[in-house]
Each structure stands twice: as structure tokens, then as C-alpha cells.
Amino acid sequence: MKIxxxxxxxxxxxxxxxxxxxxxxxxxxxxNRPGAEYIWFNDVETKPGIGYPKRWEDxxxxxxxWKLNKNQKLKLASGGRFSKLLRIFSxxxxxxxxxxxxxxxxxxxxxxxxxVSKNGPxxxxxxxxxxxxxxxxxxxxxxxxLAGAPTRALNDPNMAGxxxxxxxxxxxxFMFYLPRICEHCMNPSCVASCPSGAMYKRxxxxxxxxxxxxxxxxxxxxxxxxYKKVYFNHKTSKAEKCTFCYPRVEGGQPTICSETCVGRIxxxxxxxxxxxxxxxxxxxxxxxxxxDAQLDLFCDPFDPKVIKQAEADNIPQDWIQAxxxxxxxxxxxxxxxxxxxxxxxRTLPMVWYVPPLSPVLEVIEPEKDGSTDPDNVFHAIxxxxxxxxxxxxxLSAGDDExxxxxxxxxxxxxxxxRKRQLSGTIDDSLGAQVGxxxxxxxxxxxxxxxxxxxxxxxxxxAHRERGxxxxxxxxxxxxxxxxxxVSKDNPQKLESVPIEFRRRK
Amino acid sequence: MTSFEIIxxxxxxxxxxxxxxxxxxxxxxxxxxxxxxxxxxxxxKKILAWGSNLFHYGALAxxxxxxxxxxxxxxxxxxxxxxxxxxxxxxxxxxxIAGLVTFVGLVxxxxxxxxxxxxxxxxxSVDLVVYSLxxxxxxxxxxxxxxxxxxxPTYNYRPTVxxxxxxxxxxxxxxxxxxxxxxxxxxxAFLAWFLFALWPFSRLVHVWSVPVWYIGRxxxxxxxxxxxPPLGEPSLVESYPNTSNPKID
Numbered sequence: 001m002k003i004x005x006x007x008x009x010x011x012x013x014x015x016x017x018x019x020x021x022x023x024x025x026x027x028x029x030x031x032n033r034p035g036a037e038y039i040w041f042n043d044v045e046t047k048p049g050i051g052y053p054k055r056w057e058d059x060x061x062x063x064x065x066w067k068l069n070k071n072q073k074l075k076l077a078s079g080g081r082f083s084k085l086l087r088i089f090s091x092x093x094x095x096x097x098x099x100x101x102x103x104x105x106x107x108x109x110x111x112x113x114x115x116v117s118k119n120g121p122x123x124x125x126x127x128x129x130x131x132x133x134x135x136x137x138x139x140x141x142x143x144x145x146l147a148g149a150p151t152r153a154l155n156d157p158n159m160a161g162x163x164x165x166x167x168x169x170x171x172x173x174f175m176f177y178l179p180r181i182c183e184h185c186m187n188p189s190c191v192a193s194c195p196s197g198a199m200y201k202r203x204x205x206x207x208x209x210x211x212x213x214x215x216x217x218x219x220x221x222x223x224x225x226x227y228k229k230v231y232f233n234h235k236t237s238k239a240e241k242c243t244f245c246y247p248r249v250e251g252g253q254p255t256i257c258s259e260t261c262v263g264r265i266x267x268x269x270x271x272x273x274x275x276x277x278x279x280x281x282x283x284x285x286x287x288x289x290x291x292d293a294q295l296d297l298f299c300d301p302f303d304p305k306v307i308k309q310a311e312a313d314n315i316p317q318d319w320i321q322a323x324x325x326x327x328x329x330x331x332x333x334x335x336x337x338x339x340x341x342x343x344x345x346r347t348l349p350m351v352w353y354v355p356p357l358s359p360v361l362e363v364i365e366p367e368k369d370g371s372t373d374p375d376n377v378f379h380a381i382x383x384x385x386x387x388x389x390x391x392x393x394x395l396s397a398g399d400d401e402x403x404x405x406x407x408x409x410x411x412x413x414x415x416x417x418r419k420r421q422l423s424g425t426i427d428d429s430l431g432a433q434v435g436x437x438x439x440x441x442x443x444x445x446x447x448x449x450x451x452x453x454x455x456x457x458x459x460x461x462a463h464r465e466r467g468x469x470x471x472x473x474x475x476x477x478x479x480x481x482x483x484x485x486v487s488k489d490n491p492q493k494l495e496s497v498p499i500e501f502r503r504r505k
Numbered sequence: 506m507t508s509f510e511i512i513x514x515x516x517x518x519x520x521x522x523x524x525x526x527x528x529x530x531x532x533x534x535x536x537x538x539x540x541x542x543x544x545x546x547x548x549x550k551k552i553l554a555w556g557s558n559l560f561h562y563g564a565l566a567x568x569x570x571x572x573x574x575x576x577x578x579x580x581x582x583x584x585x586x587x588x589x590x591x592x593x594x595x596x597x598x599x600x601x602i603a604g605l606v607t608f609v610g611l612v613x614x615x616x617x618x619x620x621x622x623x624x625x626x627x628x629x630s631v632d633l634v635v636y637s638l639x640x641x642x643x644x645x646x647x648x649x650x651x652x653x654x655x656x657x658p659t660y661n662y663r664p665t666v667x668x669x670x671x672x673x674x675x676x677x678x679x680x681x682x683x684x685x686x687x688x689x690x691x692x693x694a695f696l697a698w699f700l701f702a703l704w705p706f707s708r709l710v711h712v713w714s715v716p717v718w719y720i721g722r723x724x725x726x727x728x729x730x731x732x733x734p735p736l737g738e739p740s741l742v743e744s745y746p747n748t749s750n751p752k753i754d
Contacts, residue, residue: 081720089561090546090554097547129548130622192724195716203729216714217541234548234627237541
């Protein structure tokens with residue numbers, strides 16, 4: 001057993017209002033550069049919809065992530081190492097720019113230089129790739145708020161098995177927002193796909209990064225990631241991806257998308273996990289059991305045995321404390337209301353989602369006297385506007401029961417709080433029906449509804465005293481390229497520390 | 506032996522080799538960030554799939570042919586029982602196929618670069634020189650293999666061009682060997698040195714990054730930011746009690 005710490009995020013989808021503030025602030029911080037115009041480390045998709053890039057969830061064609069081979073061994077879905085090298089001159093699974101969108105800017109100069117005329121001048125769109133005028137047919141958030149859904153939403157890969165049921169008429173349509181960043185997976189297929197060894201997981205916090213000095217632009221990470229969250233900068237010809245805002249996180253601050261989230265939907269924390277069991281968990285035969293397998297990897301940070309092992313594995317005391325207060329651990333494992341996105345990709349993703357509980361009141365049958373009992377939520381779960389199976393395709397590898405259990409917990413929480421706040425009574429029976437005590441429901445309410453900043457974001461700061469090279473490497477070619485450390489015998493002399501690759505069991 | 510012959514068959518090679526070696530060291534130390542294949546597959550992939558595969562696999566075969574023909578002495582192949590006529594036939598037919606495949610690939614890639622408005626702007630001036638040199642070198646190589654050796658009068662380049670090339674690296678240059686070779690061979694070799702001199706400053710550096718070590722590598726790589734504290738040192742947490750996030754409580 002070897003315990004490592006891993007940062008994670010949970011997003012409560014009920015609270016997302018689809019304002020794209022996360023996307024915009026992320027772009028301003030990270031991808032506001034030539035070559036990265038089309039790159040959104042964070043994007044907010046309207047579901048149902050084909051997404052960004054188009055149909056990224058369709059692994060039959062994209063061949064991202066992992067799969068089990070005939071002998072039930074975990075293999076990259078795009079093929080083995082040797083066959084990858086044979087395809088290095090042209091990667092057949094790479095999305096092209098049109099799958100994202102052709103980036104553009106506007107000819108703003110016309111607005112000030114146009115001669116006087118009857119009609120006002122128009123700034124036309126010009127491609128950032130060719131400089132030519134562009135007839136806009138697709139762009140970022142082209143599907144925002146179900147735009148074009150009647151013709152396109154059925155192409156959403158999550159609609160599998162629902163084609164007959166779902167009608168895209170206005171009265172019956174459903175939608176919710178799905179903000180997406182890199183999953184910083186425990187078993188990242190992008191890292192496994194990179195032939196140059198430029199991508200890596202940080203031992204301390206599990207953040208997945210691209211070493212820009214070592215990337216040679218072979219592009220297999222882009223196709224290897226099933227979430228399509230590694231991008232190719234077309235100016236620098238290097239891979240780029242969400243950094244989990246590591247410079248902020250190291251200082252104990254939330255990522256910029258979390259910091260600026262208007263709906264306060266995001267939770268950040270760390271989990272302690274057993275790295276020796278990753279392969280076994282990701283090789284779980286039944287995809288619907290991958291959720292439990294991943295939850296089994298998360299170690300209970302209060303268990304004295306876990307604490308002892310964590311200390312032995314060099315995890316600092318304040319990190320263990322942070323793991324105990326982690327909202328990610330609480331929502332995912334203690335209360336089991338957060339679910340991983342597409343667990344069937346077998347990458348063991350670490351950005352999880354609390355599924356949305358659609359408008360509930362509408363589907364509750366009226367009583368005989370015409371009144372409705374808003375507490376009758378359990379019966380309403382199957383009639384929610386968002387089809388259970390749609391959420392199941394998205395968050396539980398198609399297992400409806402998992403979604404139902406989460407939604408029942410959320411429904412019970414809602415009824416429990418309504419009763420407590422309106423009549424002052426504590427109804428213990430509600431929690432009992434979903435396997436939670438009233439104290440749990442109260443804690444869940446605190447967390448999901450009114451949690452303050454430091455309860456939503458529990459990030460221990462990086463231990464600088466362990467990385468005495470950090471300050472010295474300022475202004476060098478990057479922290480992840482070559483660490484510099486102070487020589488013990490002669491503090492003035494800088495020593496180069498070779499990058500250490502460690503083989504996982 | 507004229508001084509002109511010494512300049513182009515001895516001085517030029519040494520200058521080119523020096524630039525090649527020093528240039529690569531300089532580039533690797535100063536510009537790892539710029540060291541990439543500069544792929545344009547994101548902009549266009551259908552034509553690239555044909556052009557790039559034909560060109561690269563053809564080029565690999567052609568490079569292999571050069572190694573066999575230029576680096577391996579004729580005496581060695583004869584020692585293992587390969588007659589000159591057998592070698593000649595092999596090199597003429599295999600060389601012609603490899604050369605044609607490379608050439609077709611190159612034409613497809615050039616067509617793609619010229620016709621696609623998304624690829625054009627990614628072309629740098631160094632690219633233009635490299636493409637021009639490559640095109641001329643491949644056409645010259647094809648004329649030698651097909652025009653001279655397959656259909657023409659044939660020319661055994663191994664005792665002349667091959668020895669001249671190897672002697673450069675043995676620091677025992679013999680420019681006169683090359684001075685008597687046919688003009689086609691002279692031009693091909695002459696221009697090739699310019700490609701070698703340009704190599705470290707062009708996108709061709711990606712050739713040295715072919716990630717063969719990927720084959721035996723573990724899939725998931727971890728890197729530690731910090732050195733592991735040596736065993737027996739006092740716990741860092743104890744010696745720095747104030748480092749925990751003050752917000753958590």
C-alpha cells in the first residue's frame with residue numbers, strides 16, 4: 001500500500017446557471033494567446049448537445065481512454081505502444097480544428113475607417129488561421145441553451161437508448177449545463193499515450209501537466225484523452241492542457257474557475273488514495289462497478305492505519321488534516337451524492353458532479369383535494385424532466401439505480417430542510433429512507449447550500465521547505481524541466497537534480 | 506586536384522558537419538521549447554494521412570538505402586557473398602521504389618501546403634529552403650537510381666562516392682574520388698551538405714526525437730516536485746509548524 005494525495009473537484013450541477021464566467025476567467029488567465037484561440041481549458045456545455053469538440057464522448061470513433069482486451073487486461077483504446085509508433089506520421093484519431101471550431105477575430109478597423117454611408121459599417125469575422133473572411137457556421141457554445149437542439153441534440157452520444165423517448169419539442173425539452181475541465185485522472189490515458197514522456201502526474205497532488213520543454217508535438221495525448229481536454233497549440237506545436245491552476249493551488253488558493261464561479265457550484269479538496277491499487281480498480285470488468293472501485297481507492301482519512309501509512313509515505317500532517325476536511329471526499333464517498341464523469345472511460349477521473357434534480361414540483365401528482373405534497377419526492381424521481389437514463393449514460397456508465405439513489409438523497413435533503421425550516425420539525429424518517437442520519441443531512445445541507453469559502457475550498461499549501469529549489473528555479477526554464485537544488489556542502493553551488501520517473505506497480 | 510575541388514569535397518563537408526553538430530547542441534540547449542515536429546494535422550488530416558505516411562516511410566527506406574550503399578564498404582558485402590550485380594539490382598529496384606514513394610509523398614505534401622489556405626500561413630522561410638532542397642535532392646536521387654542505374658549505363662558509386670564519404674569521417678579526406686564522379690552524383694552530394702548544415706535550425710530536428718523508448722516505458726509517469734527528505738531527518742512538519750493553510754480550521 002502506498003498512499004498519495006490527489007486534488008479533486010466536485011461541481012453541483014443544480015447550481016450552475018450557465019453564465020460561462022469560469023470559461024472566461026480561465027481563458028483570460030491561461031489561453032489568451034495566439035495559437036490557443038480555440039482552446040478552452042474550461043468550457044460549459046449545454047446538455048443534451050454534441051459538445052466541444054463535436055461528439056467528444058463517442059469513443060467508438062475517437063478511441064480515447066482505456067479498454068479491457070480479451071484477457072481482461074487494461075489497454076489504451078487507441079492501440080498499443082508499437083502500433084502507435086507506426087501511426088506517428090499521421091494520427092488517425094486526432095480531431096481537427098473544425099471539430100472544435102475555426103477561431104476568428106473581427107475586422108474592427110472597418111468600424112473606424114469606413115466612409116460615411118447610409119448604413120452603419122459592420123465588422124466582419126476573419127479566421128485566425130487564414131486571415132480570410134469567415135462565414136460562421138460553428139463556434140464556441142454554438143449549442144448554448146439548446147440552440148439548434150431539434151436538429152442536433154439527438155446526436156449526443158448520451159442519448160443512446162433514449163432516441164425514442166426524448167422529444168425535442170419546447171414543452172418536453174430538458175437541459176442542464178455541464179462545465180468541464182481536465183479530469184486530472186488517477187489513471188490518465190493522455191500520460192500513457194505520450195510517446196515523449198512529456199506528460200506526467202505530480203506525485204504530491206496528482207495534477208497532470210505537460211512538460212513544454214519535452215513535448216515534441218506527436219499529438220497522441222490529444223486523441224488519447226477521452227474527455228478531449230488536451231489541446232494542440234497550432235502556433236507552438238505543443239500540447240497544452242488545464243493546469244488545475246497549480247500556481248494558485250500550491251498557495252492554498254482555489255483554481256480561477258472555482259474562485260470566480262458565480263453559482264458557487266465548485267468544491268475543491270484532496271483525497272488520499274492507494275496508488276498500488278489503481279490498475280486493479282481501472283480493470284474492473286463491469287463498467288458500472290468502476291464507481292465503487294474508484295471509491296474503494298479513496299482512503300478514509302480518519303482511519304488511524306491510513307494516517308500512519310500516509311505519514312510513512314511522506315504526506316505532511318496538514319495535508320492529512322485537509323483530507324479529513326475535504327468536501328470532495330465528503331460529497332463523493334461519505335454522502336455518495338457526487339459521481340464521476342463517464343467512469344466507463346476507465347481513467348478514474350477526479351472531477352465529479354452532483355447530478356441536477358430537475359424542476360421537481362411540476363411532476364408531483366396533485367392530491368385529491370388538489371394540493372400537492374412537495375415531500376413526495378421519492379415517487380417523482382422516475383418522472384423527472386431530465387431522463388434518469390440520460391444522466392446514467394453521463395455519470396454512471398448507464399446504471400440508472402446509481403442516479404436514482406443520488407437523486408433520492410438530494411430529494412430527501414430538500415424535504416428534510418423544508419420541513420425543518422417551515423415547521424421546525426426534524427423528520428428523521430426522511431434520512432432513514434436514503435441511509436443517512438439527520439446529522440448527515442444537516443451537514444450535507446451546510447455543504448451544498450450555504451458552505452462558506454473555506455469549507456468549499458480546502459487546499460493545503462505546498463510545502464516549500466521540502467522544495468528548497470523552488471525559489472532558485474525562478475526564471476529558469478520551468479519547474480518541471482530540471483529542478484535545481486542547493487548543494488549540502490556548498491550552499492552557493494546549485495546542483496541539478498535529474499527528473500525521476502517512477503514505475504507504478 | 507584543384508583548390509576548388511578541395512573546397513567543395515573537403516572543406517564544405519567539414520564546415521557542414523561542424524554546423525550540424527554545434528548547431529544541434531546549441532538548439533537543444535537553447536530552444537527545447539521550439540524542438541517539435543511542427544505538425545499541421547490539426548488544420549488538415551485527410552491529405553496529410555496519404556502524403557505524410559508515403560513521404561516518411563519512403564524516406565526511412567531511402568535513408569536505409571543510403572546507409573547500405575554509402576556507409577557499408579563494398580568489400581564487406583562481397584565478403585558475405587553478395588556479388589556486385591546482385592547488390593546493383595537490389596539497390597536499383599528497391600531504391601527506385603523507395604525514391605518514388607518518397608517523391609509521391611512529397612508532392613502530395615507540397616500540394617497540400619500550397620492549396621490549403623490553413624497550412625500556407627504555417628510555412629516559415631526555413632521551411633521553404635528545406636522543401637526546395639529536399640525536392641531537388643529527391644529528384645536528383647531518382648535520376649541517379651532510375652535514370653542511371655536502372656535504365657541507363659549504370660555507375661558503381663561504392664568505390665568512389667562511398668569511400669569519399671567514409672574517409673571524411675575517418676579524417677583522411679580524398680576529394681579526388683568525388684571529383685571524378687558523374688555530375689549528377691556530384692550535385693546530389695554537394696547540395697546534401699547544405700541540408701545537413703540547415704538541419705539543426707529547421708523542423709528536421711524532430712527526426713532525433715523519434716520516441717522509440719516509449720516501447721519499454723511504464724504507461725503512467727509520476728514526477729516529484731521535491732526531493733524526498735533523507736531518512737532520519739526530523740519531520741519537516743514539526744520544524745515548520747506554521748505552514749498549514751490558516752484558512753482551514
